[in-house]
Amino acid sequence: MSTERISDYLTQFSQTRSLMLDQLRRVVVGQSDVIEQILAAIFTRGHCLLIGVPGLAKTLMVSSISQILDVSFKRIQFTPDLMPSDITGTMVLDEREPGKREFRFVKGPIFANIVLADEINRTPPKTQAALLQAMQEREVTAGQDTYKLPEPFFVIATQNPIEQEGTYPLPEAQLDRFMFTIKVDYPSLEEEKRILAMTSRSETVELTKVLSSRAISNLQKLVLSVPVGDYVLDYIARLVRATRPSDPTAPEFVKRMVDYGAGPRAGQFLRDGGKALAAMDGRFSVAIEDVKKVAIPVLRHRISTNFQAQAEGKKSEDIIQQLLATIGEAEVGKYEKRRR
Numbered sequence: 283m284s285t286e287r288i289s290d291y292l293t294q295f296s297q298t299r300s301l302m303l304d305q306l307r308r309v310v311v312g313q314s315d316v317i318e319q320i321l322a323a324i325f326t327r328g329h330c331l332l333i334g335v336p337g338l339a340k341t342l343m344v345s346s347i348s349q350i351l352d353v354s355f356k357r358i359q360f361t362p363d364l365m366p367s368d369i370t371g372t373m374v375l376d377e378r379e380p381g382k383r384e385f386r387f388v389k390g391p392i393f394a395n396i397v398l399a400d401e402i403n404r405t406p407p408k409t410q411a412a413l414l415q416a417m418q419e420r421e422v423t424a425g426q427d428t429y430k431l432p433e434p435f436f437v438i439a440t441q442n443p444i445e446q447e448g449t450y451p452l453p454e455a456q457l458d459r460f461m462f463t464i465k466v467d468y469p470s471l472e473e474e475k476r477i478l479a480m481t482s483r484s485e486t487v488e489l490t491k492v493l494s495s496r497a498i499s500n501l502q503k504l505v506l507s508v509p510v511g512d513y514v515l516d517y518i519a520r521l522v523r524a525t526r527p528s529d530p531t532a533p534e535f536v537k538r539m540v541d542y543g544a545g546p547r548a549g550q551f552l553r554d555g556g557k558a559l560a561a562m563d564g565r566f567s568v569a570i571e572d573v574k575k576v577a578i579p580v581l582r583h584r585i586s587t588n589f590q591a592q593a594e595g596k597k598s599e600d601i602i603q604q605l606l607a608t609i610g611e612a613e614v615g616k617y618e619k620r621r622r
Contacts, residue, residue: 289566291504296564298492298501305350305489310343311480312473319464319579320347320438322558324498325505328461328551329417329437331402331452331583338466340440344398349489351498353395354432360405366412370422371429387424392416395432395495399439403449410456413437417459434498454586461551462579501561508557510568513611515553517570521577521609522549525585525601533608539591539601544584551580570611578602 299321306317316332320343323330332340341357348355358369371390377383391397392413402410416422420431439460441452457463469477493501523529525543527536536543555576556568578599585598 288504288507292508292561292564292566295501295504295561299562302350302492305492306343306346308489309346309480309487310339311476312469313339313343313466316464316466317343317347318559318562319462319555319576320344321562322555322576323461324434324436325501325558325561326461326551326554327434327436327502328554329459330439331457331460331463332438332440332466333443333463334440334466335444336442338468340466341398341400344396344438344440346489348396348398350492351396352491352494353434353498355396355398356391356394357398357400358391359400360402360409362405364405364409366409369409369412370416371424373425385425387427387429389429390422392422393429393431395434395436397435397437399437401442402439403441403452406450407453410450410452414456414459417456432495434495434502457583458545458547460583461555462576463583464579465582505554505557505561508561508566508568510553510557514556514568514570514573517609517611518549518552518556518573521573521605522546522552522581524605524609525581533605535604536601539587539594539596541586541588543586544581548580548584552576555580574606577606 302321303314303317310317320330320332322328324347332344334340345355345357358364367390369390369392371388371393373385374388375383376386399413402413416431416435417437420433420435422429422431442449520531522544524532524536525540525548526532527540527543529543532540532543552573553568556572559572559575560566560568581602582598585601587596587598587601591597591601
């Protein structure tokens with residue numbers, strides 16, 4: 283595909299993104315960064331974990347996004363008694379003809395384009411693990427058969443950070459499957475007044491479909507085709523390696539306050555997240571500022587702080603912010619010389 287044609291597609295993509303945001307603003311007030319990160323994950327085939335206290339419109343955001351996309355949507359309310367088969371599906375004994383019975387697989391709610399896993403930490407690890415294969419391999423195994431999930435496919439999970447009793451924290455292996463961990467914060471004063479005014483009316487807002495499933499798949503391919511310069515890849519590699527206390531290049535504050543840092547998958551998500559932001563903005567290449575924008579949602583659940591960090595009142599977000607201020611950008615000139 284020629285550079286001019288890709289540039290035209292990116293311009294159309296930027297216009298489509300503006301249409302999507304216009305539709306979402308009709309029902310969701312504020313939360314622009316959250317919406318941008320969710321869309322970036324969708325267009326890079328990633329999964330999101332939304333963390334926020336009740337009443338911050340986490341479910342409304344996801345359901346509204348599903349309404350402007352012409353795709354199938356399923357919501358799974360995670361509860362302590364939820365079983366893995368309630369998500370993936372189950373085998374039933376079916377009598378299609380008199381005297382002739384056979385087992386048939388009945389697909390569960392995971393067989394949808396967008397799956398909202400509501401309150402994912404309310405269900406035991408056995409059921410949480412049922413999502414692992416689906417999220418990573420995009421398929422479900424039942425008995426001896428494996429069933430492909432529809433494309434596009436992405437999981438958006440929600441979690442309540444203040445709830446402790448009767449909850450099951452997600453294990454690190456499953457947290458690493460999520461591209462972004464997105465914190466949904468309280469609205470500003472002006473936004474809260476707009477929310478009160480909007481919700482006082484009983485009318486239902488009908489959202490317009492903007493993208494089909496085929497269009498989403500094409501845009502995912504377009505995002506992956508966005509080039510990333512060597513100097514940006516160098517910055518990503520140095521940033522990820524700096525999160526590991528055992529690495530010689532790690533700053534002293536990381537060695538003092540971090541137990542373990544991010545793996546190579548974090549670098550891949552930083553790269554892809556930067557591609558998505560550049561593409562949604564209609565740009566043909568990824569800038570380091572794009573990487574910095576997605577650094578906190580990509581890295582916050584991949585850095586484990588220790589007791590020393592807690593004693594100093596530091597969270598993983600604080601360490602990431604300090605790293606972004608510490609890790610310098612490489613000189614573009616030396617990479618240009620290398621290409622020559």
